[in-house]
Amino acid sequence: MKPVAATTGVLQTGRATAVRPLRFALLLTATTLLAVGLRIVFWWMQSRSGAVQPGDSTEYVQGALHLLQGSYATGDKWLRPPLYPLFLAATFAVVGVDLSRAMLVQA
The missing domain is CATH 1.20.5 (Single alpha-helices involved in coiled-coils or other helix-helix interfaces)
Structure with a gap:
């Protein structure tokens, strides 16, 4: 070599x-x-x-729960992008409505 x-x-x-x-x-x-x-x-x-993390996480969780129920309307104008609530709804559908499991999935 x-x-x-x-x-x-x-x-x-x-x-x-x-x-x-x-x-x-x-x-x-x-x-x-x-x-x-x-x-x-x-x-x-x-x-x-x-x-629970402070901020707008409650709005995202509510949006995800509405998606699981078949609607996206929350009564007020939705000012957040829809992709994260869609991700949360899919996670909740697979692992159940549990924020700690959702946090583990997104970690």
Whole structure:
């Protein structure tokens, strides 16, 4: 195997440069597992406390429940985009009307 000159001036073999993609893959896998683990821990802590995120989440849940009942009208003008309530309605149809499970699906 011929030596390859690196940018630092040190000669490297082809085998040493082949280790870089493996290191990158391991780092990417570790980062992904850490991110997924943190999301699951956050979901678990929030589902145990019963806390609901403040903001407009109530409107989205109401929109999803109306979709499950076969209508989209809530009585007032709907000012939110319909895709997230549609996602929630599909999630509720599969796993039941449970916000903690919906949070796990979207994590």
